[in-house]
């Protein structure tokens with residue numbers, strides 16, 4: 324393979340070189356390399372914060388599964404926001420596009436989605452997480468009690484957790500979205516609608532209305548399923564998974 328990756332961090336400052344399959348290296352300004360380094364470092368820190376919060380959720384799930392003989396959490400999904408989405412969000416909000424601005428203004432670079440079986444599991448998990456003394460709650464949006472106009476339901480928390488690095492402690496923000504399996508199923512289809520740019524306005528509005536009706540049905544089913552589980556438990560049964 325004759326591809327050569329050569330990032331030269333020039334200690335004397337000025338210009339560094341990067342050559343790919345080319346005898347003529349092109350010049351990369353030092354400032355750009357520094358920004359790239361800061362960005363990589365920030366993303367590493369967000370990724371560590373995700374691991375911290377994910378571990379907290381796994382511990383809660385393990386404990387509750389012993390206590391209640393069933394797992395409140397079905398799946399935990401994690402994601403780091405993509406650079407293009409970060410830039411798009413900063414631009415949409417009229418904010419400077421820089422690593423510093425991203426760290427100051429965006430709360431959802433590190434994202435965790437927790438999928439629960441039942442609606443009460445969502446509130447129990449969120450309460451337990453909020454009670455931990457190294458977790459700071461920055462904001463909560465309850466889109467289950469107050470769904471969005473399009474029918475979107477989910478419980479959102481912006482948390483700050485400490486992460487310990489070699490020579491410092493950083494408070495890092497993580498967005499946690501907690502929802503049921505049914506809410507998650509709905510949100511993935513709705514997400515597709517959002518990004519299908521080739522749909523004309525009429526089709527998009529019609530599908531949006533259909534989705535809104537589905538959201539109502541799904542919400543009704545979620546509460547009914549919870550009611551059934553509680554009735555089974557009252558009779559001394561255990562709903563196991």
Ligand code: 0O2
Nearest residue numbers: 408412431434464471473475479500509510511512513514
């Ligand atoms: P991604 O890649 O899914 O994270 P914003 O809309 O982000 O400018 P805010 O106040 O930060 O404003 O957002 P909010 O309402 O707390 O919701 C942020 C995230 O919730 C979104 O992230 C989605 O993941 C999810 N969400 C919110 N509303 C909807 C919705 O109507 N449908 C679906 N499917 N998901 C929604 P991002 O940044 O859009 O993208």
